[in-house]
Amino acid sequence: MELVVPDLGEVEEVTLVRWLKGEGEEVEAGEAVAEVEADKAVFVIEAPLSGTLRNRRKEGARVRPGETIAVIQPG
Amino acid sequence: MRPVLVLRLGRVPYGPVLDWQRRLHLLRREGRVPDLLLSLEHEPVITLGRDATEADLLLPREELGRLGVEVHPIERGGAATYHGPGQLVLYPILNLRELGIGLREYVWRLEEVMIRTGKAFGVELFRRPGQPGAWHERGKVGFIGVFVRGWITYHGLALNVDLSPNGFSWIVPCGIPELSVVSLAELSGARIGVEEVEPLALSAFSEVFGMEVLALSGEEARAWLNQRG
Numbered sequence: 001m002e003l004v005v006p007d008l009g010e011v012e013e014v015t016l017v018r019w020l021k022g023e024g025e026e027v028e029a030g031e032a033v034a035e036v037e038a039d040k041a042v043f044v045i046e047a048p049l050s051g052t053l054r055n056r057r058k059e060g061a062r063v064r065p066g067e068t069i070a071v072i073q074p075g
Numbered sequence: 076m077r078p079v080l081v082l083r084l085g086r087v088p089y090g091p092v093l094d095w096q097r098r099l100h101l102l103r104r105e106g107r108v109p110d111l112l113l114s115l116e117h118e119p120v121i122t123l124g125r126d127a128t129e130a131d132l133l134l135p136r137e138e139l140g141r142l143g144v145e146v147h148p149i150e151r152g153g154a155a156t157y158h159g160p161g162q163l164v165l166y167p168i169l170n171l172r173e174l175g176i177g178l179r180e181y182v183w184r185l186e187e188v189m190i191r192t193g194k195a196f197g198v199e200l201f202r203r204p205g206q207p208g209a210w211h212e213r214g215k216v217g218f219i220g221v222f223v224r225g226w227i228t229y230h231g232l233a234l235n236v237d238l239s240p241n242g243f244s245w246i247v248p249c250g251i252p253e254l255s256v257v258s259l260a261e262l263s264g265a266r267i268g269v270e271e272v273e274p275l276a277l278s279a280f281s282e283v284f285g286m287e288v289l290a291l292s293g294e295e296a297r298a299w300l301n302q303r304g
Contacts, residue, residue, distance in 0.1 A: 009177010017125050032224065035125070039182045040152040040207045041221035042125055 001049055003070040005036060005063050014038040016061045016069060021053050027072065034069065051075050076287040077174070079167075081112045081277060082296040086160065089120040089147055095300060096229040099168050102303060103227045110174075110286065113166040114277065116269055117158035119242050120145045124153035124220050131155035131247040144242065151220035151230035154250035157242035161258065163234045163269050163276055167284075172226040174284070182207050182219060184283050185232045189217035191279035192234060192272060198262045206249075209234065211262055214255030215248070236260060236272045 005014065014036040021033050027047040034045045047053075051072040063069055084092070092115065102108045121132065121144060131154055132139070136146060158164055165188070171181055186202050189209035193200035193216065200209040200216055209217025218233045235258035243256040260267050281288045291299050 007177075008179070009181075010179040011177065035150075037125060037152045039179060040124075040219045041178050041182055041223060042150060042152040043178060044222075044224035046225070 001051070001072050001074070002068040003033065003045065003047070003053075003072055005045070005065045005067050005069060007065045008038065008043060011038045011065060013062050013064050014043070016057055016059055016063050017042065018059050019056055023053065023056050025053050026075065027051065027053050036063070045069075047072060049074060076285060077110065078289050079110045079112050079169070079281075079284070079286040080108075081114055081288050081290040082299065083273070083290055083292040084113060084115040084296055085293060086116045086118065088118045089122070089145055089158065092117070092166070093147065093149065096166055096168065098304070100224070100227055100229045103168050103170060104225050108303065110170060111168040112277075112280065112288075113168070114273060115164050115166075116160055116162060117164060118145075119143060119157070119159035119240070120147060121155060121157050121242065121246055122151070122220075123148040123155050124151045126152070126250055127154040131250060132245070133247065134245050139245065144245065149230070151222045153218075153220040155246045156218050156220065156233065156248060157246055158233055159238060159240065159242050161236050161238040161269065163236055163272050164231070165276065165280065166231040167228055169228050169284075170226060171223065171228060178223065181228065182221065185219050185221070186217070187283045188276060188279045189232060189234050191283065192276045193259060195275045195279070196259055196263045196265065196267060196272070198259055208249075211257060213262065214257040216257055216259060216262070218249070234259070234272070234276065236267060236269050
């Protein structure tokens with residue numbers, strides 16, 4: 001399943017500030033996985049399901065709501 | 076109108092308030108407390124947001140320690156900022172989803188609270204595109220740094236009223252070298268303190284967020300917190 005930047009409300013683009021979980025790391029549903037920032041506001045992205053985190057986009061990337069920033073492979 | 080419970084805490088050190096915010100954020104998320112607003116002044120402290128670097132500190136940490144200034148790296152958006160006596164700080168712990176507002180609208184409303192508060196003292200503040208906060212021609216007066224998880228907010232805004240000392244001289248504020256930082260008292264030419272500004276800022280918050288303010292002060296506010304500690 002793809003990990004997607006949520007609709008943050010009229011925000012066109014955010015910076016993928018940092019990953020809280022490593023490439024290949026196991027994550028649990030609801031766990032904080034990444035932080036994005038826009039307008040002096042940091043927003044935490046949580047895992048929608050449990051699994052292995054893969055294909056993480058680079059920290060510092062500019063990303064848009066709806067864009068995929070990683071994949072979570074259900075274990 | 077939806078209620079917001081305001082906890083007026085007076086002057087408090089940074090660390091315990093940060094712990095409280097994190098705790099209340101979780102309780103809000105679990106629906107065990109209502110929407111909250113912490114209203115306070117801090118003892119002198121420098122906080123380093125996600126975008127701050129060590130170079131944003133203009134004095135060595137030992138020197139800051141001697142001056143009694145704490146330094147806290149924290150999770151909010153933005154770079155380095157200063158809080159201290161003479162600055163009104165508001166930390167809303169709100170469920171944005173229930174309020175039906177997104178991230179941009181939230182930041183806009185925090186700016187609006189500061190702009191309306193300035194106006195109440197005859198000071199015209201405005202927004203700068205791409206530089207969230209409350210600005211005057213002479214410099215930056217109001218600061219924003221927000222953290223959102225599960226659509227519940229914490230951290231918030233800081234409005235300079237009459238800073239003493241002006242600890243912004245110890246840092247590169249917001250990561251902008253030579254940024255001019257001013258306060259409402261300088262701009263209005265009147266002797267105003269946080270005591271005068273706080274009630275007007277709370278009214279502005281009530282108007283801008285369409286929320287009814289229910290306030291607990293001092294001992295009552297602390298008792299409320301301790302019951303949830």
